[in-house]
Amino acid sequence: MTGIENEVGQEERPRYRQERDDRTTLVYKPEGHHRGIPEEAERYMLGAWLALAWIIDRYQVKTDKASAIVHDPNDWCDEQNDPTYIVELIEWITTVAVETMKIVDSLGAAIAM
Structure with a gap:
């Protein structure tokens, strides 16, 4: 993968570390980073979303106001007996983002020649 260090645990709401606007550390629990x-990885877009921002938005515990139904992505991880799924997903998306941007940058250099 990308050499990202992580700790496994239930995801509540992933977010970037707020200290010094650090976008190289994603926090999902006080003990999970x-x-x-x-x-x-911040350059890779999925439509109008940064790829990691899309994951942060989608993979968090939310409660629908109208129905009070709780959407908890951890439930799927528990059902699949795969507690590392969301952690691995973040690593996969980061790898895809970095590698895609390398390709895009190399295409730009080839066109400039």
């Missing part, structure tokens, strides 16, 4: 997210 993804450290070492490359800055290049």
Whole structure:
């Protein structure tokens, strides 16, 4: 993968570390962090969303106001007996983002020649 350090646990609401606007560390519990997210990952877009921002938005515990139904992505992890799924997903998306941007950058260099 990308060399991201992580700790496994139930995801509540992933967010970037707020200290010094650090976008290289994703926090999902006080004891759970993804450290070492490359800055290049911030350049990869899924439509109008940064890829990691989309994961942060979608993979959090939410309660629908009208129905009071709780959407908890951890439930799927528990059903599949795969507590590391969301952690691995963040690593996969980060790898795809970095590698895609390398390809895009190399295409730009090839066109400039």
